[in-house]
Amino acid sequence: MILDELYSELTLKTGAKMALVVMDGLGDIATPEQNFLTPLEAAHTPNLDALVRRGCAQGRMTPVAPGITPGSGPGHLGLFGYDPIEYQVGRGVIEALGLGLELKAGDVCARANFATLDAKGIVRDRRAGRIPTETCEKLCAMLSAKIKKIGDTQVIIKAGKEHRFVVVFRGKGLEGPLTDADPNREGFAIPAVKPRDPKNARQKKMAKVIADFYKAALPIIAKETPANGFLMRGIAHQPNIPVFEERYKMKPACLAVYPMYKGLAQLVGMTKVEGPQTIKEQFERYVKEYHNYDFFFIHFKYTDKAGEDGNFEAKKKYIEEFDAALPILLGKKPDVLAITGDHSTPCAMKGHSWHPQPVLLHSKISGSDKLERFTETGANLGSLGVFDAKFLMRHMQANAKAFDKYGA
Amino acid sequence: MILDELYSELTLKTGAKMALVVMDGLGDIATPEQNFLTPLEAAHTPNLDALVRRGCAQGRMTPVAPGITPGSGPGHLGLFGYDPIEYQVGRGVIEALGLGLELKAGDVCARANFATLDAKGIVRDRRAGRIPTETCEKLCAMLSAKIKKIGDTQVIIKAGKEHRFVVVFRGKGLEGPLTDADPNREGFAIPAVKPRDPKNARQKKMAKVIADFYKAALPIIAKETPANGFLMRGIAHQPNIPVFEERYKMKPACLAVYPMYKGLAQLVGMTKVEGPQTIKEQFERYVKEYHNYDFFFIHFKYTDKAGEDGNFEAKKKYIEEFDAALPILLGKKPDVLAITGDHSTPCAMKGHSWHPQPVLLHSKISGSDKLERFTETGANLGSLGVFDAKFLMRHMQANAKAFDKYGA
DSSP: OHHHHHHHHHBOOOOOOEEEEEETTBBOOOOGGGTTOOHHHHSOOHHHHHHHHHHOEEEEEESSSTTOOBOHHHHHHHHTTOOTTTSOOOHHHHHHHHTTOOOOTTOEEEEEEEEEEOTTSBEEETTTTTOOHHHHHHHHHHHHHHOSEETTEEEEEEEOSTTEEEEEEEOTTOOOOBOOBOOSSTTSBOOOOOBSSTTOHHHHHHHHHHHHHHHHHHHHHTTOSSOOEEEEEEEEEOOOOOOHHHHHSOOEEEEOSSHHHHHHHHHTTOEEOOOOOSHHHHHHHHHHHTTTOSEEEEEEOHHHHHHHTTOHHHHHHHHHHHHHHHHHHHHTOOSEEEEEOSSBOOTTTTSOBOSOEEEEEEETTSOOOOOSSOOHHHHTTSTTEEEEGGGHHHHHHHHTTOBOOSOO | OHHHHHHHHHBOOOOOOEEEEEETTBBOOOOGGGTTOOHHHHSOOHHHHHHHHHHOEEEEEESSSTTOOOOHHHHHHHHTTOOTTTSOOOHHHHHHHHTTOOOOTTOEEEEEEEEEEOTTSBEEETTTTTOOHHHHHHHHHHHHHHOSEETTEEEEEEEOSTTEEEEEEEOTTOOOOBOOBOOSSTTSBOOOOOBSSTTOHHHHHHHHHHHHHHHHHHHHHTTOSSOOEEEEEEEEEOOOOOOHHHHHSOOEEEEOSSHHHHHHHHHTTOEEOOOOOSHHHHHHHHHHHTTTOSEEEEEEOHHHHHHHTTOHHHHHHHHHHHHHHHHHHHTTOOSEEEEEOSSBOOGGGTSOBOSOEEEEEESTTSOOOOOSSOOHHHHTTSTTEEEEGGGHHHHHHHHTTOBOOBOO
């Protein structure tokens, strides 16, 4: 807290251009099964290699704290320079933002999905057979038409993909987090939500609103097949996060494809630049938008997906695809460029992990660690050391000469 | 604190087996006198080398904080995952636990030793000529027979080795720490103890109890030779340390030879497994107890002793002895294995130091830093970086997949 205040006091507006390029789940581990090579080490990355040889500082980042495996939320908040333990974001909020809903302070959001209930109210299919998106939109429209308010609380319902939707509750005296209205497996009834903190009156009110919402909503879709019910999870309010543009004195843009990452960027006040679907298109759009923003968050999802699938060859291939597109970005090189992941997703683990992700930082004054490539093992030797991800933004600011000297 | 709470929330019970193997005072420094080799570098360690090549993460650990040289207490509390600045343990408590006394919450313990006083009560020999253990036991029995209580405070006296013993005060409203009843050199009288915090009423009461204890005890041994007096140090109560088994959801065992380390392990609630005297026997016993516990703390003392003696060749030899025994442990390899020290004891310094000790972490998902050996200089290149020793347990938990994912 005190440190953040110091950073704020020292922060200057420079107009320098920065790009934070995130290969999701980039980090990996060396295992005997892959001849002790990580995908990043095995990949052919001539453009990253050339960048490294032009002079980069490297290091590894602890996403949250030693040993802690982050979800995408904490992973990205750290990258954006916010302490992911201090600022906790519920899944409902992230989903709502990802669907383009404009949240207001105090809004409570729930991640919901349509489900199939039997005559006794027992959950028989938690995803209602993954109904088509059009069906989901129709059901959401039915609910929205009949439920505008629960008591004095405004209700906003928005369809997502397939069986997914979000519900935003806007009103006075509401707060999360609550327990889930989801048995988390089939064969059980939908549990009533409860305050996470039983003494919190605002959470109690919120739990009552959710209960009343269920009473009003379930009869509306009771005759539908297969989606005659719904579950709600991650019920929490939007945290009070300092706005990116004020914090760093930079105008930020988000170039992401997937809703969650757009949502996370929007949470800290980044402008979503919509359209590009591939990393090549994202870099091309970056070039076009170069003069419109100071800071670009560019998100590449597929390294994480391949890691989650345990598909080493695919992860390697996506890194090579990324590398092939990189010259577009480098054609209009930002003053400060960071390339990293939001966490590791080792193929051997088929999931996120706590292993520190490698990071590469390039600017005219980044210095050079005299490494040949950008890899996990190489990054161990870098001048940035192993550091908390929340400090990456501070390194980037420093490389943009965006900090006043501290003290005489 | 908040971080510890987060770790607690995320901690899962997995049943995975872990071993924390401590070569006391392992870390050392490279000096020109030894051709810039540390004992660990100079030693022939084929088994550690082979383990490293199978895939280990390495790093170096700051025992307490940069520049701080720890005693064994803080060194081990850090290894056990407790912040050694937050949890302070008096030497009396450690000695009492080491002698097998079962302490209760609120007990105040003093480390004591028999001394020789002259007719005027001046300390002439602070160790009473290092009387044999049998004499010490006889003297303690004499005191115990006549002193059961001081006021409403129960007094428990237990002999240690040679001139050493401990006194435990059990009663209401007692607290440490107090100043020592020890002039710390010969030629002076035994000073009266004082509260460390003059405003603390419980410490005041405790100081009165100690004064009354002296009044009652000194006449009982006044005619003995050479031990006609005693000194008391490290007078403090047992700190309230979260129990290991609850904190980590693992059943822990201690395989240590020396009382202090058993005491430290007992302080956090580990079960002492008694019997083994050599590292070979300790590893053999580990194999036998494998199914009875989840976590094994295995302590090897002799590297520290050699360091304290400034005996480079001996420290090297003990490391080689350790290495030779290692295959016994590896024959029944735990899911997560950490090998490290509790601090450095550089031969060139003949004492503990602050230099970060090297640490090796091995599991199926530790990844590999692709190093050839386990050494101080090599560990500098590892993926764990330089980190606070209190986080080693968190790394071990992560490697056992004993943490839930944090956030969505």
